[in-house]
Amino acid sequence: MFTPDYRPAPDLLAQRVILVTGASSGLGREAALAFARHGATVILHGRNTKRLEKLYDEIEGCGAPQPIILPLDLARAGEVDYANVEQAIRARAGRLDGLLHSAAHFAHLTELAHESLEHWLTTLRVNSAAVHALTRACLPLLRAAPDASVVATAEMHGLQPAAYWGAFAVSQGALLGWITILAQEWAPLPGLRVNLLVPGAVASPLRSRTHPGETQASRLAPAALVPLWLYLMGPDSRGVSGQVFEASKLLAR
Numbered sequence: 001m002f003t004p005d006y007r008p009a010p011d012l013l014a015q016r017v018i019l020v021t022g023a024s025s026g027l028g029r030e031a032a033l034a035f036a037r038h039g040a041t042v043i044l045h046g047r048n049t050k051r052l053e054k055l056y057d058e059i060e061g062c063g064a065p066q067p068i069i070l071p072l073d074l075a076r077a078g079e080v081d082y083a084n085v086e087q088a089i090r091a092r093a094g095r096l097d098g099l100l101h102s103a104a105h106f107a108h109l110t111e112l113a114h115e116s117l118e119h120w121l122t123t124l125r126v127n128s129a130a131v132h133a134l135t136r137a138c139l140p141l142l143r144a145a146p147d148a149s150v151v152a153t154a155e156m157h158g159l160q161p162a163a164y165w166g167a168f169a170v171s172q173g174a175l176l177g178w179i180t181i182l183a184q185e186w187a188p189l190p191g192l193r194v195n196l197l198v199p200g201a202v203a204s205p206l207r208s209r210t211h212p213g214e215t216q217a218s219r220l221a222p223a224a225l226v227p228l229w230l231y232l233m234g235p236d237s238r239g240v241s242g243q244v245f246e247a248s249k250l251l252a253r
């Protein structure tokens with residue numbers, strides 16, 4: 001199991017191909033950089049291509065394997081788009097060893113009475129249905145990898161729903177059910193694992209919107225999560241599946 005003194009090998013992820021959703025911002029951006037610095041070819045997903053290109057240049061500049069940019073709006077993507085993602089990864093990278101889901105849609109904190117059907121559908125579509133659809137589409141590649149890891153990311157209110165967190169909390173809570181079901185279904189397949197990461201308070205554009213009253217000093221820097229991401233994505237977590245990793249309990253402050 002992960003401990004705060006975990007020290008990943010510098011080339012932990014060499015030869016691996018890892019797709020990171022939400023790589024254009026916040027946690028996904030930091031995770032993609034860390035995976036690349038540890039030898040992985042990273043596939044950078046997001047909507048904002050300018051920010052993805054900036055990250056691409058940063059990764060190339062540090063001598064890491066050349067990344068791949070994958071723009072896709074998860075609020076609009078359908079089965080064909082997800083199938084195209086799998087085809088594109090197969091054609092351009094030839095394999096897929098890891099999938100970090102870090103994209104999230106957040107609109108507001110408000111009473112359920114004010115949340116429309118459209119708002120619910122978009123939030124569930126991006127935060128939970130896309131996680132399932134993308135993983136499902138990539139399954140042939142993940143199955144073919146010798147040691148594949150899928151990591152979903154959820155906000156604490158997914159595990160502890162509370163007033164005003166509405167569709168966002170429900171969409172993130174759905175991921176706990178999803179990883180539990182998937183881990184059981186994958187139990188006979190030792191080369192496949194799926195886990196849930198709950199980052200806690202980490203400085204990011206999203207955090208400033210979900211917790212506007214919080215001080216910067218009370219938030220972790222995204223880089224603090226790097227050991228946990230590397231543990232979950234690399235060979236050291238082989239055999240660990242269906243678990244919830246709460247960063248606030250696992251990382252030394």
Ligand SMILES: NC(=O)c1ccc[n+]([C@@H]2O[C@H](COP(=O)([O-])OP(=O)(O)OC[C@H]3O[C@@H](n4cnc5c(N)ncnc54)[C@H](OP(=O)(O)O)[C@@H]3O)[C@@H](O)[C@H]2O)c1
Binds near residue numbers: 022027126155
């Ligand atoms: N920061 C925290 O303290 C914290 C705490 C607990 C959990 N989390 C979880 O960590 C994950 C990352 O959060 P963050 O803080 O890094 O947020 P963030 O900085 O706002 O980044 C969100 C990412 O999601 C992408 N995204 C949003 N809507 C999308 C859509 N329709 N299609 C495709 N991509 C979309 C954004 O892409 P574009 O910018 O390109 O549109 C962006 O890359 C989320 O699951 C969040 O719930 C964060």
